[in-house]
Amino acid sequence: MIHDTTASMAEWRVKLRSTLGDDIVLSESDEMLPYCRDWHGDVTSNAVAVLRPRSTEQVAQAVKLCSELGLSIVPQGGNTGLVLGAVPDADANQVVLSLERMNRIRQIDADDFSAVVEAGCILSELKDAIAEKGMFFPLALGAQGTCRIGGNVSTNAGGINVLRYGMTRELIFGLEVVLPDGSIFDGLSTLRKDNRGIDLKQLFIGAEGTLGIITAVSVKLTPYPDQVATALLGLASLDDAIKLFRRARRDCCDLMSAFEFMPPLAFTLAKEAMPDLPIPIAADYPAYVLMEISGSGLVDIDDLIGRFLEAVMEEGIVLDGTIAASQTQARNLWLIREGMNEGQAKRGMHLRTDVSVKLSQLADFVAEAERAVAEAVPGSTCVSYGHVGDGNVHLNVLPAAEATLEQRIEQIYKAKGAINAVLDRYQGSISAEHGIGRLKRADFEARLSPVRRQLLTALKKAIDPDMMMNPGCQLKFSTNS
Template sequence: MTASTNKMHAKPAPDAILAGLVAEFGPKTVLSDPADMQRYCRDWHGDVEGSALAVLRPADTEEVSRLVRACAAAGLAVVPQGGNTGLVLGGLPTDAAGHVVLTLERMNRIRTIAADDFSAVVDAGCILAAINAALAEQDLLFPLSLAAEGSCQIGGNIATNAGGINVLRYGMTREMILGLEVVLPDGTIWNGLSTLRKNNSGVDLKQLFIGAEGSLGIITGAALRLVPKPTRGETAFLALRSLDDVMALYALARRECCDLLSAFELVPPEGLTFAKEADADFVPPQIADAPAYALIDVAATGPIDLRAMVEAFLETAMTRDLVIDGVLAASERQAAGLWQIREGMIEGQALRGPHLRTDLSVSPSQVAGFITESIEELGRRLPDCLPVAYGHVGDGNIHLNVIPPRGLERAARDAMLYEAKTILNAVVDRHGGGISAEHGIGRLKRGDFEARRSPVHETLLRGLKQLLDPADLMNPGCQLTSPRDGADVRSLG
C-alpha cells in the first residue's frame, strides 16, 4: 500500500471530527467549549475530573440514533450520562480525543400516563422528582426514592438499577420497569416500550440494559410500573441499645406492619451531628442518646387505621425492651424533619472532604455482625479514621463510609482510603455479601468486580459485549476493562 493510500484511509484528526459533528448537528447539540463541558466531565461530588472531545445533547431518540451512527463512523466512544449523580464514575469520560459524553437532559418529555393501566411512558432524561410531580396529579406514584431524586434522571436510574429507600416494599428499579426503548451501539433503535404486565414471549430483552450502565446501549425511553399514591403515612425515629436490637425491631416491624412497611433505615449517632453540620438551622428531635437509631416509614392507601397499627407495633417493641426512646411524627412537616436527618447526614459527610463511600450488601441476618466486625477491624488497622455505618438494613444494604483525619496530604489520604476499602471488601467477602448493592460498578469498582467474577460470569459478560458492541464504542471501561478507557481507575477513586 502506498503512502498516499495510507493517508487517504487515515482516521480524521479529533478537531476535524468535532468540526464535522458541529456542522451536522449544530452548536446547541454539540458542546465543545471547555467551560460548557466542565460539569459533564466531573463526578457528582467534584472529586474527580475526566475529559472528552465534546458533549452531545440530543433532543429526541432519532437524534440519539444519528449521533451514535456518526460517532461509530468516526471511531468515537460514547459515554451515556443521565443526571450525573452516580457514585462509581460510570458516566465519566476519560479520553479528550476519543470520548464524547451523550447527555439525555434535553429528552425530558412525559409521553403518556395511563392511569387505568397504572403505567407511564417517559423520555429517559426526565428528572425522577418531575415524573412523580406529574403523576401526583392523578394520585399515582413511581415508587423509586433516593437522595438525588431532584436531579437524577430516570434513564440513569434504570441503567444503574438504582435502589433507594423503598426497595424493602417495591424492589429495585428493574422491578418497576415494564419496557424500554434503547439505541444500540450501531445506532439501531430497539423499541421495547410495552406496558404489558404479563408478557412471557421469550427472553426479556429489557433486562440486558437494566444495570448495564450504558455499556450495551443508550436507554432513551421507559415504560414505568406505577402504584396508587399513598394517602397516609407514619414516620418514627427510634433510639435503640444495639445493632442486634435494630435488627430485632426490623423483624418485628415486618410482621406487625406487613407489606405497608416502606422504609427501615439505620442511622448512627454521628448522623445527627452530620445533619447539624449540613444545616445550622436543623433542630434535631428530642430523643435519648443511643448507640443506634432506626428511621421507619409506613404508608397506605385506603381505609386503614395506620396510626393504630404503628402505635400497636411501637407498644410491642417497648414491651420487648427493644426501644429506649422514640418520636412519632404528628404531621407531614415533622416527618420531613425526621427524614432530614437521613438526607443531611450525607451532605454533612461530604463537607468533611473526600472519603470512602461504600455500598455493600449482606443478608439481613448478617447486618449486625457485619457492621460490628467491620468497625472493629477498621479500629485496629486505621484508628485515626471515622467509620460511619448506615443504610437500608431491611434489604441488607449498608453504606459503611470511612472519613480520614483532616490535614492529610492527598497521597496519604488515598492510601488510607484504599486500605479501608480493602478491609471492608474482605469482611463483606467473609459474610458472603456483595460490593455493590445499588450504586453499580462503573469505573471505580471495576477491579473489585473483576476479582470476584467466576470464569463463566466473565465469559457471559464479554460475550454480550462482543455481540452488541463489537467495536467497544459504548461506555468503554465501565464495568469491563477496555483499551479505549483513558483513565487509571486507581487515580480516580
C-alpha cells in the first residue's frame, strides 16, 4: 500500500533509520539535494530519503524494507545520466538508493582477462587499476571521472570506443543483481562460453534499474594498447567524413578505435569552456574528424596512420590535419571534443539529442534535420557531432542567447519535434546510447509497437509485480497495466 501524507514520510524515515542505521540513511533536504538533481542542474526534485548501503547484503535489506513500507526505489550510480533516469520524480513515496559506497574492485585476473568490480566503482578508477596490471577496459566516456560502472551497465553506455569494442553490453561477462523482492541473483561468472539457456544478465543491461539493482559486474579485459595514434583532420563536408571512415575501416581494419566528427563551432565552444586549450589546426574547415587507431605487440601504429593519411590527403579527402606527437597533445585533442559539451552547457538550457540512423544515411539525415530545425526555430544554432562509425549523432540545438527561460523551453520542444519527425522518416532511434529515463519516456512510448509494449509489460510484471523499481523510467507502468 502506498501512503502519501507528511506523517507517513516522517514515519518512513524513522523506520528506515532504525532498521538500516543512521550511517546509511540521509533524510535532510540539503544532504539529499545532490542525489535529487540531474547532472546539468536542469531538474531538481526530492525524495523520502537517500540510502547509501556498503554491501550487497545491505542493498538486499534495504530493498526488502522498502517493499514492506510501500516505497519505490530509484537506483543511482554517479548520477551523470542525461535522460533523468536516476532522479526521483515523486518525493512522496520514492527513495534514492545510491551505490557510491560499493566501490571495491573485488578481483583482477590477468590470466583470465577479467575483473569483478562493485557497481559503485568510478569508471576511470577501474580503468587505471586495470592498466596497472597491463590490461585495458575499453569503455570510455566524457564523464568517466564521475560515472560509475553500475550505471554504465544499467544504461548500456556507449562512448568513443563503440566502433571497435562495442557497447557496454558487449563488455560484460556477468552481473550480481538485487531483485525487487530482495533476493540476490549471482551471475558473476567470467566464462566466455556459457550457453545454458536464456542469458539472464541481458535483462538488466540497459534496463535503467527498472528490474533490479546491479551491485557488481564481471567485465572483459583486453591487452593494454601501448601504441596509440590520434589525429585531428579538416575536411570539406560530412559526406567526406563518411567517405574517410569507409577508407579507414578498410585500411586500418579493427585497429581503429575512435572516429568522431565535429563542426567548426566545436572549437569556439571548447575555447569558451577552456580558454587556454590549444587549437592546433585552422578552425574554418566545414567538418572535422577526430580519429584514433591503437594496438599493441608487433603492430607499427605510427607507420600505419602515416601511410593512411598520406594516401587520403593525396586524394583530397582530407584537406588538413595534425597527428599528436605525445600523450599530452593527444589529450588536448580529445579535450576539444569534451570541451565542446561544456561550452554548450555554459550557453544555458538547450536541446541535447542522442539519435542514430544507418551509417549510409548519416550525412543526409544531419542536413535534413538541421534544415527542419532552422525552419521550426529561427535564430537557433545546431551543433551536430558524434560517432561516425555507429551512425550516432548528437544533434543539439542552442536557443538564441537572448531567449528567456520560457522561450528556451518552447524552442527546445519545437526543435525536438522537428528532429524526431525527420528521424522517423529515416527509421532511426531516439536513443543511441543515453537511454530513455524519464526525459524521453513520452517519445519512446509514442513509437512502441503493440507487440513490443506487450513484451516489456509482461517482463516488468514478472520480475517487479509491485512496480517498485524506478517507476516512471522507460515506461509508465502501473499495477493495473
